[in-house]
Amino acid sequence: MILETKNLTIGYRKQGLIQNLNLHLKKGELTCLLGPNGIGKSTLLHTLTGVLPAVSGEVCIQGQTINTLTPRQLATYIGMVLSQKLTPVNLTVFEIVALGRTPYTNWLGHLTKPDRKAIQEAMELVKVEGFSSKFIGELSDGERQRVMIAKALAQDTPLLVLDEPTAHLDVNNRVNLLTLLKTLAKETDKAILLSTHELEMAIQLADFVWLITEDRNVIAGSAEDLVLAGMMEKTFKGENVVFDNQTGNFKIKYGLNKQVSLHGMGTSAIWTRKALEKEGFEILDNGYCDIQIHIGQHSDNNWLIKANNSEVELNSIQELKTELRSITQHQN
Numbered sequence: 001m002i003l004e005t006k007n008l009t010i011g012y013r014k015q016g017l018i019q020n021l022n023l024h025l026k027k028g029e030l031t032c033l034l035g036p037n038g039i040g041k042s043t044l045l046h047t048l049t050g051v052l053p054a055v056s057g058e059v060c061i062q063g064q065t066i067n068t069l070t071p072r073q074l075a076t077y078i079g080m081v082l083s084q085k086l087t088p089v090n091l092t093v094f095e096i097v098a099l100g101r102t103p104y105t106n107w108l109g110h111l112t113k114p115d116r117k118a119i120q121e122a123m124e125l126v127k128v129e130g131f132s133s134k135f136i137g138e139l140s141d142g143e144r145q146r147v148m149i150a151k152a153l154a155q156d157t158p159l160l161v162l163d164e165p166t167a168h169l170d171v172n173n174r175v176n177l178l179t180l181l182k183t184l185a186k187e188t189d190k191a192i193l194l195s196t197h198e199l200e201m202a203i204q205l206a207d208f209v210w211l212i213t214e215d216r217n218v219i220a221g222s223a224e225d226l227v228l229a230g231m232m233e234k235t236f237k238g239e240n241v242v243f244d245n246q247t248g249n250f251k252i253k254y255g256l257n258k259q260v261s262l263h264g265m266g267t268s269a270i271w272t273r274k275a276l277e278k279e280g281f282e283i284l285d286n287g288y289c290d291i292q293i294h295i296g297q298h299s300d301n302n303w304l305i306k307a308n309n310s311e312v313e314l315n316s317i318q319e320l321k322t323e324l325r326s327i328t329q330h331q332n
């Protein structure tokens with residue numbers, strides 16, 4: 001066990017925000033902390049890393065209570081990557097990553113051979129060694145985020161904590177970063193804890209999940225168990241969006257006020273269904289409605305509408321939508 005909390009209550013100015021937490025993190029595992037905006041994710045991460053004092057209870061890292069450790073000692077246990085872009089722009093990638101060695105260097109910051117080796121290895125692990133002499137201000141958000149992770153890796157700690165590391169990244173970089181962190185947890189045997197709003201990706205990648213629910217409880221378990229228990233659906237229920245327990249994706253709630261029946265299978269049927277729901281149609285899979293849509297009569301990109309005793313053949317979803325609008329206008 002790398003980290004353990006004992007009856008931990010977190011909050012501000014002695015006011016409990018989340019009470020009595022008994023959580024743990026294991027080595028080699030990527031744990032994702034999930035929860036709606038403003039629920040207490042950053043507060044929890046800051047308390048676990050000693051940035052914020054606990055209201056009550058304890059945080060133990062490898063059996064040591066964190067408030068018995070000096071900041072320098074604590075820095076040998078926990079590496080933290082914060083979400084804010086506070087990095088000074090006039091330092092090079094190497095200099096930033098070297099800051100990770102601060103807990104081990106003397107007061108002059110002299111880098112020994114093992115320090116240089118740790119810096120090089122950390123840069124290689126996240127693939128930033130190619131631009132080690134570039135200024136941090138010259139990098140993209142994705143590259144800068146990898147450098148900050150290299151700095152935390154150079155710190156050589158059993159625990160790595162990251163607050164929303166995927167914020168500001170495009171979908172490719174988000175997936176790459178989360179995959180990298182999962183691989184790092186396995187390869188370096190660290191415990192990695194990160195907060196994220198990337199629910200769908202977290203479900204696919206996390207070894208373990210901590211979910212802060214709306215009533216401010218933390219439920220810990222495997223992502224799949226939390227989905228099956230309906231906790232994701234309940235926690236992330238919005239006025240216009242719903243978490244789909246079957247697919248693990250969010251679905252926009254459309255006002256469905258008309259009906260069609262859909263006949264056909266395959267990818268065309270899936271995307272036809274999405275387009276129809278967006279148009280406000282409830283889709284009946286079985287049985288026949290006044291408006292019927294048959295897919296792939298002559299090819300995959302072919303739709304046949306049967307309505308009002310007539311048939312119209314169409315060659316794209318756009319054409320299908322236009323035809324349906326005209327039919328339903330006449331019906332109203």
Ligand SMILES: Nc1ncnc2c1ncn2[C@@H]1O[C@H](COP(=O)(O)OP(=O)(O)OP(=O)(O)O)[C@@H](O)[C@H]1O
Binds near residue numbers: 036
């Ligand atoms: N320094 C502070 N003093 C007092 N209350 C605070 C402070 N920082 C945050 N809070 C409050 O604590 C609650 C939890 O905030 P926190 O930032 O931990 O949420 P979060 O889950 O990380 O949110 P988000 O997903 O929006 O980043 C919020 O109600 C917030 O207003």
